[in-house]
Amino acid sequence: ATPLAVLAGAQRLGGYGMLLRSDDALERAAEVDTVILDKTGTLTTGQMTLTGLWPETPEVLQMVGSLEIASEHPIATAVSKYVEQTGTPLRPIANFSEEPGWGVAGELDNHHLRIGALEGHEQLDDAMAERVATWRDEGRTIAKLEVDGHVRAILSVGDQLRAQAREAISQLKAQGLAIWMATGDSPEAAALVANQVGIEHYLSRQKPLDKAALVEKLEAEGHHVAFVGDGINDSPALVKAHLGIAMGTGSDIAIEAGHLTLTRPNLMSLVDTLTTSKQVTRIIK
Ligand code: ADP
Numbered sequence: 001a002t003p004l005a006v007l008a009g010a011q012r013l014g015g016y017g018m019l020l021r022s023d024d025a026l027e028r029a030a031e032v033d034t035v036i037l038d039k040t041g042t043l044t045t046g047q048m049t050l051t052g053l054w055p056e057t058p059e060v061l062q063m064v065g066s067l068e069i070a071s072e073h074p075i076a077t078a079v080s081k082y083v084e085q086t087g088t089p090l091r092p093i094a095n096f097s098e099e100p101g102w103g104v105a106g107e108l109d110n111h112h113l114r115i116g117a118l119e120g121h122e123q124l125d126d127a128m129a130e131r132v133a134t135w136r137d138e139g140r141t142i143a144k145l146e147v148d149g150h151v152r153a154i155l156s157v158g159d160q161l162r163a164q165a166r167e168a169i170s171q172l173k174a175q176g177l178a179i180w181m182a183t184g185d186s187p188e189a190a191a192l193v194a195n196q197v198g199i200e201h202y203l204s205r206q207k208p209l210d211k212a213a214l215v216e217k218l219e220a221e222g223h224h225v226a227f228v229g230d231g232i233n234d235s236p237a238l239v240k241a242h243l244g245i246a247m248g249t250g251s252d253i254a255i256e257a258g259h260l261t262l263t264r265p266n267l268m269s270l271v272d273t274l275t276t277s278k279q280v281t282r283i284i285k
């Protein structure tokens, strides 16, 4: 391999919004035949807005605001922004903890609070159940606030597809790559985004280790997998993948776990990267 060609390739990738974090990233990229994308923050912008909160009482606003302020998850940012606008005073939370792929927990006035994914088996009153059904139909991401093990409130957030997400997926498919989506979100929210961008193979309610297990399974079948993700919840899969690609807008932990960083908020740079890597390594060989 001529170092000059590698350098030229790296420079060209830089122009496409790719940052190489490992020496063999280009060679790895050239071998990729399967791409798995995370949903929230990868296919979508992750700049979520709170679209529903029920019941919206001062206590509920204070509990969700006080707990989510400590998290960097896109849902937490959406909740914090909303609660701040209401002028609700926040309170310190004791024993805060975060479980990637699920949510956050902590204590307030000796009550145990948790905010995280609505799993579907919870006891909800009629008013809550009605709202959840509507939000599901809209493909919203839905979370619950639990106080001492009881659902006290539900909330929904909305997100937007990244620029040219559908176009990027269609070009990746045209190159003969197999495309998957893996998300920690619900089946309904997963289906909406998968249909919008044109992905047929998708898995929902995937915990961080489930995403890594999917990578492992496809690689055991002989595929070279690129995993594209943005969150702490994606880092086990980014590490396991033949090529880990982190969104530059994502968490530092995800960026450190990847071989490559996408520095532009547009998914066409993913297409450019995989194409260029194949061209460059062909020149080197
Ligand atoms: P994705 O795989 O799409 O990036 P995550 O794995 O980060 O999604 O999150 C999965 C689900 O867990 C979310 O859809 C949400 O319901 C819940 N969740 C995770 N973190 C939080 C949080 N800080 N607040 C509320 N809900 C959360």
Ligand code: MG
Residues within 6 Å of the ligand: 038, 039, 040, 041, 042, 229, 230, 231, 234
């Ligand atoms: Mg994500």
